[in-house]
């Protein structure tokens with residue numbers, strides 16, 4: 121008997137090089153011959169076959185299209201894993217999975233906390249935190265794990281400060297968060313982690329009902345007291361901010377540093393460059409690394425065209441930002457890291473109504489972290505070959521689980 125091969129590729133695909141998206145994505149994006157250029161059916165973990173969209177213009181247009189819903193409870197929504205499907209139900213739903221006025225209502229309540237101007241006020245705190253972490257690293261063991269020594273605690277400390285979450289609890293919330301973004305977690309374990317975190321955050325909101333405080337959770341408590349929000353809604357938003365606020369940035373710091381170590385000429389620009397050069401370098405690293413690497417997930421609420429494909433109501437759509445950010449129609453030599461490109465039109469933070477709320481904070485942290493680390497330790501080097509680095513293919517946010525470095 122001959123084995124029947126599935127003509128529909130499985131998504132996510134396997135990476136060849138740990139620094140590049142899977143080659144199969146580029147093949148779909150750049151093949152001009154098929155009837156549906158840049159768009160293809162893919163098979164995901166549950167056997168369903170949503171559409172995969174890979175070209176920059178199509179991904180951007182689709183992210184801005186209100187006929188594509190982010191509501192994971194709708195039939196046809198192509199969840200990233202079994203645990204993510206279960207977790208999206210009921211009280212655990214945060215506004216990243218809402219549409220229209222409901223999404224806008226929740227996002228509006230937080231938008232004032234994340235404006236560029238508001239986040240700029242955190243600059244001294246971020247700088248002091250970076251200095252303290254680098255001091256501790258210098259005084260500590262050498263070699264060390266850059267993730268534990270620097271990349272993870274920085275965004276964790278900063279998001280704790282902003283929300284009003286005690287950093288003393290970081291081992292607890294980082295562990296729960298890791299289970300939540302692990303694509304291989306069992307559904308029950310993932311739901312339990314999400315519940316534990318949400319209960320914990322609901323407790324902190326309730327504390328502020330009795331004792332108001334000037335932090336993001338305090339602002340949420342004030343809205344609960346005013347009857348504008350329930351404690352469950354507040355804690356679901358808080359959970360989103362806490363998880364999104366540290367997992368993503370931590371991985372950008374570690375994977376970005378590793379990438380720069382592989383490109384000494386580019387590293388020198390970041391280490392010695394002025395603020396504008398560092399800003400441009402951060403945008404380039406966001407583009408090439410696109411750590412949210414398993415596509416933005418949506419489902420069509422009515423028929424629409426993407427590229428030359430007609431998507432029917434109820435069909436799932438995966439918007440592969442990781443492929444769009446390497447689209448040669450948008451960037452010359454898109455697979456090359458060039459920190460002097462000076463473009464921030466990437467979709468690493470998404471686009472449209474769900475565009476990353478925390479991007480000013482992520483940018484501030486990255487713009488301070490990379491040059492400070494590289495200036496403090498001019499001899500920074502990775503102590504193992506790439507083949508021994510545990511890359512996060514198993515997680516919804518790509519990066520490295522650990523990065524052994526000497527300095």
Ligand code: HEM
Pocket residue numbers: 190215216217227279360361364365366368369372411412416417467468469470471473474475476477478479481482
């Ligand atoms: C380098 C770091 C980061 C990256 C690459 C990143 C990426 C993203 C992406 C791609 C989306 C869009 C999701 C979608 O369209 O389905 C998103 C949304 C979001 N991000 Fe980030 N993010 C980062 C840092 C942060 C930080 C630091 C915070 C919070 C402090 C944050 C909070 C959020 C929130 C709340 C949303 C949902 C927005 C909405 O649905 O309206 N992110 N992020």
